[in-house]
Amino acid sequence: MTIRTVGVIGAGTIGRGVAQSFAQAGYDVVLVDVSARQLDSATEQIARDLLVLLMLPGAAGRGGGEDPARVLARIRTATTAAALADADFVVENVTEDWAVKRAVYEEIDGVCRPGVVFGVNTSAVPIARVASATGRAPNVLGLHFMNPVPMLDTVEVVRGAATSQDTLDTALALLGALGKTGIVVRDAPGFVTNRVLMPTINEAIFCVQDGVATAEQVDRMFRGCFGHPMGPLQTGDLIGLDTILNSITVLHDSYRDSKYRPAPLLVRMVEAGLLGRKTGRGFYTY
Amino acid sequence: MTDSTDTPTTGDARARIRAFLVPHMSGQAITDTDDYFALGYVNSLFAMQLAAFVQEEFGIVLKPEHMDFDNFRTVDGLVRLVGTAA
Numbered sequence: 001m002t003i004r005t006v007g008v009i010g011a012g013t014i015g016r017g018v019a020q021s022f023a024q025a026g027y028d029v030v031l032v033d034v035s036a037r038q039l040d041s042a043t044e045q046i047a048r049d050l051l052v053l054l055m056l057p058g059a060a061g062r063g064g065g066e067d068p069a070r071v072l073a074r075i076r077t078a079t080t081a082a083a084l085a086d087a088d089f090v091v092e093n094v095t096e097d098w099a100v101k102r103a104v105y106e107e108i109d110g111v112c113r114p115g116v117v118f119g120v121n122t123s124a125v126p127i128a129r130v131a132s133a134t135g136r137a138p139n140v141l142g143l144h145f146m147n148p149v150p151m152l153d154t155v156e157v158v159r160g161a162a163t164s165q166d167t168l169d170t171a172l173a174l175l176g177a178l179g180k181t182g183i184v185v186r187d188a189p190g191f192v193t194n195r196v197l198m199p200t201i202n203e204a205i206f207c208v209q210d211g212v213a214t215a216e217q218v219d220r221m222f223r224g225c226f227g228h229p230m231g232p233l234q235t236g237d238l239i240g241l242d243t244i245l246n247s248i249t250v251l252h253d254s255y256r257d258s259k260y261r262p263a264p265l266l267v268r269m270v271e272a273g274l275l276g277r278k279t280g281r282g283f284y285t286y
Numbered sequence: 287m288t289d290s291t292d293t294p295t296t297g298d299a300r301a302r303i304r305a306f307l308v309p310h311m312s313g314q315a316i317t318d319t320d321d322y323f324a325l326g327y328v329n330s331l332f333a334m335q336l337a338a339f340v341q342e343e344f345g346i347v348l349k350p351e352h353m354d355f356d357n358f359r360t361v362d363g364l365v366r367l368v369g370t371a372a
Contacts, residue, residue, distance in 0.1 A: 045338070048334075048337050048338065048341060048348060049334050049337070051337065051348050051349070051350060051352075051353050052333050052334050052337045052353070054350060054353045055333075055353040055354060055355045055358070056330050056333055056355065068350070148331055148334060151330070151331050151334075216313065220313070223312060229329060284309060285309070286309055
């Protein structure tokens with residue numbers, strides 16, 4: 001099947017970045033979200049980010065040289081899944097809540113043509129579970145894009161137990177057309193990225209909780225000793241401590257291994273509304 | 287709290303720009319002419335955050351003519367951008 005139109009469900013941070021990436025690569029995009037306001041915000045941010053790409057060195061290599069108005073013209077927005085009837089490929093990025101995702105998949109399974117691949121952008125839900133909520137398990141795989149999507153050239157691709165080779169080939173070729181590389185991993189809770197990163201951040205939080213070092217010292221250690229651009233606590237604040245807590249809890253519940261138990265300090269901070277950048281205060285003040 | 291659509295005085299704009307930048311500079315102090323991208327304090331991903339900040343803080347709608355990297359690399363550049371685009 002030739003892919004011309006890509007459906008993107010969810011116009012949050014990741015969804016709008018996915019929509020932008022596909023539009024930059026010349027695909028028609030249908031961006032769906034229940035909230036018209038979120039769609040307006042998405043369009044506005046995409047327009048602005050396209051402008052930024054115009055001026056960044058090396059941007060042309062990322063499809064950043066085209067007139068933003070032309071790229072934007074390829075993105076159509078809609079508030080209902082019915083708009084996905086013509087989609088040749090779908091990427092889903094709604095909130096990490098199985099009840100919400102399941103309802104989405106049950107609906108789009110009926111709307112989309114047979115054979116259309118569903119790329120599940122999740123870090124928390126097993127691909128097998130999503131696949132079993134549809135009648136097209138071989139066409140379901142995980143596509144874990146990370147923020148900021150247009151700037152990153154690597155995507156975690158998750159092969160479910162039922163995912164067909166054809167689906168994998170289609171998805172990898174499509175990522176290639178975006179200038180991105182998919183790294184295929186197997187379907188296990190947290191895949192690779194979350195399973196390794198979340199306990200790292202959690203452990204850094206234990207260091208602060210236990211008075212081994214301050215947050216600033218921990219982050220400076222990672223930047224200065226390992227050459228990381230950003231330390232784990234800065235990263236936690238950027239991702240959102242509520243998201244970190246949710247992710248580590250999912251790992252804890254899935255693996256029943258105490259190494260994933262959330263640091264009490266993390267729990268206290270989230271309960272107190274200290275979520276990081278999104279609330280103006282986390283380990284740092286913004 | 288000033289209304290973000292007021293035309294800012296240069297000093298006021300400079301103060302607000304610095305207040306935004308400082309927490310992102312990994313604890314390093316910056317002068318008005320330091321290029322924080324070239325110095326490696328931030329990477330190119332930060333350019334998108336800067337564009338969002340300029341828009342939200344000063345009510346500026348960025349256009350292609352504003353998108354010269356020199357307008358974003360230093361405090362002086364941002365002050366100049368806000369002055370001409372507001």
